[in-house]
Amino acid sequence: MSPRTARKLADVDLTLYRLMLRIRRAEERIVALYPSDKIQSPVHLSVGQEAVAAGVSLALADGDRVHGTYRGHGVYIAKGGDLGRLFAELYGKDTGCARGRGGSMHLTAPEVGLVGCSAIVASLIPVATGDALAEKMRGGGRVVCSLFGDGAIDEGVFYESVNFAVLKSLPIVYVLENNGYAIHSRVPDRHKQTELFRLTEGLGLRGRRYDGNDARVVYKTMSAAVAAARRGKGPVLLEYMTNRWHEHVGPGTDFQEAYRYPKDRERALRSDPLKILAAALARRGESRARLDAVAAEIAGEVDAAVAFAESSPFPRAESLREGLYVESG
Numbered sequence: 128m129s130p131r132t133a134r135k136l137a138d139v140d141l142t143l144y145r146l147m148l149r150i151r152r153a154e155e156r157i158v159a160l161y162p163s164d165k166i167q168s169p170v171h172l173s174v175g176q177e178a179v180a181a182g183v184s185l186a187l188a189d190g191d192r193v194h195g196t197y198r199g200h201g202v203y204i205a206k207g208g209d210l211g212r213l214f215a216e217l218y219g220k221d222t223g224c225a226r227g228r229g230g231s232m233h234l235t236a237p238e239v240g241l242v243g244c245s246a247i248v249a250s251l252i253p254v255a256t257g258d259a260l261a262e263k264m265r266g267g268g269r270v271v272c273s274l275f276g277d278g279a280i281d282e283g284v285f286y287e288s289v290n291f292a293v294l295k296s297l298p299i300v301y302v303l304e305n306n307g308y309a310i311h312s313r314v315p316d317r318h319k320q321t322e323l324f325r326l327t328e329g330l331g332l333r334g335r336r337y338d339g340n341d342a343r344v345v346y347k348t349m350s351a352a353v354a355a356a357r358r359g360k361g362p363v364l365l366e367y368m369t370n371r372w373h374e375h376v377g378p379g380t381d382f383q384e385a386y387r388y389p390k391d392r393e394r395a396l397r398s399d400p401l402k403i404l405a406a407a408l409a410r411r412g413e414s415r416a417r418l419d420a421v422a423a424e425i426a427g428e429v430d431a432a433v434a435f436a437e438s439s440p441f442p443r444a445e446s447l448r449e450g451l452y453v454e455s456g
């Protein structure tokens with residue numbers, strides 16, 4: 128049993144809390160740093176959505192693989208990606224997880240199972256599906272997770288991928304992170320059927336909707352889905368309802384904008400994933416001091432990550448073509 132798995136079994140709730148707080152504090156630091164222009168990349172923040180990244184990532188075993196989106200800080204951190212290399216990537220530094228070439232939208236940490244993230248909506252859904260096909264053909268026993276937003280199900284490739292995964296009974300869990308918006312466009316303005324997991328019922332995909340703000344619910348439901356996929360039960364779609372606290376892209380907020388539902392801010396604050404889990408931990412007798420110690424530890428990690436990024440070199444111009452799969456010319 129790996130140390131990560133041992134830790135995980137020892138205390139799931141506290142681990143979920145730690146993962147979510149790490150995401151929150153890292154993104155708060157990004158907000159604070161952004162006006163300095165040291166961050167060379169647009170940022171799509173996931174404050175408010177931490178429970179999905181934490182619960183999904185923790186439910187996957189070491190060796191399972193995730194394919195994410197441009198809103199990827201959460202899954203990168205929760206899956207165990209190095210925090211220093213995340214900040215270095217945002218700074219465009221050579222020590223970044225994509226050597227400063229990808230920025231916030233193209234995070235990758237294959238050493239912990241995050242295959243990659245992409246700025247093109249839905250583009251990694253077929254890639255993840257192909258990854259699951261390869262896994263099945265190899266008989267490796269791993270599960271693949273495809274993580275995407277509600278906007279991705281507006282893309283035809285989602286249905287093609289799902290159809291294929293159902294047909295071939297692939298070991299894949301499709302995770303739909305429904306934050307209610309694709310940029311400024313609300314779900315009911317795009318779909319008559321607003322229970323989005325139902326859209327693929329006709330293709331034979333099993334699906335359900337859950338509270339995506341309670342990390343324990345996410346962890347439990349994702350664990351069951353992963354276990355079933357590993358047993359050869361085929362794909363499943365989990366729709367997690369959550370809230371985006373920031374504007375679509377950038378460090379500001381947009382609750383005041385006309386396209387937002389008037390009660391969005393209130394609802395978001397009421398369903399803060401960190402508060403929900405902190406309350407559950409308090410109910411089971413976890414001391415405030417313990418949670419404060421976790422917070423202090425994480426503050427130190429974020430400080431160290433930023434210092435690493437600041438002191439790292441930019442890539443040398445001559446290294447631009449390094450790492451290309453296809454050399455042209």
Ligand SMILES: Cc1ncc(C[n+]2csc(CCOP(=O)(O)OP(=O)(O)O)c2C)c(N)n1
Binds near residue numbers: 247276278309375
């Ligand atoms: C193929 C494609 N079409 C359009 C865009 C422009 N675009 C960027 S983000 C986005 C909305 C996606 O919303 P969702 O999948 O719900 O993710 P969220 O931003 O809410 O996390 C769109 C349409 C794009 N990047 N790629």
Ligand SMILES: [Mg+2]
Binds near residue numbers: 310
């Ligand atoms: Mg969305």
